[in-house]
Amino acid sequence: MSLKSVLGVVAALIITVTAAQGQEGPMPADIAARLQALGRVIDPPRTAAL
Structure with a gap:
């Protein structure tokens, strides 16, 4: 092989x-489902709770 x-x-x-x-x-x-309930926001405390 080359x-x-x-x-x-x-x-x-x-x-x-x-x-x-x-x-x-x-x-x-x-x-x-929880992420969809949060919606399209940046919410570190609520996201961290997941």
Whole structure:
């Protein structure tokens, strides 16, 4: 294999691993409902209570 193809494979693996780590499970329904009840505001004390 040439150096370019090895670097291409390494880059593809890094991108795949990074993308896989970024995927998390869905947010629990009770927390989602509480966030919707808060609305679109910045309220650290109420958010911290969640």
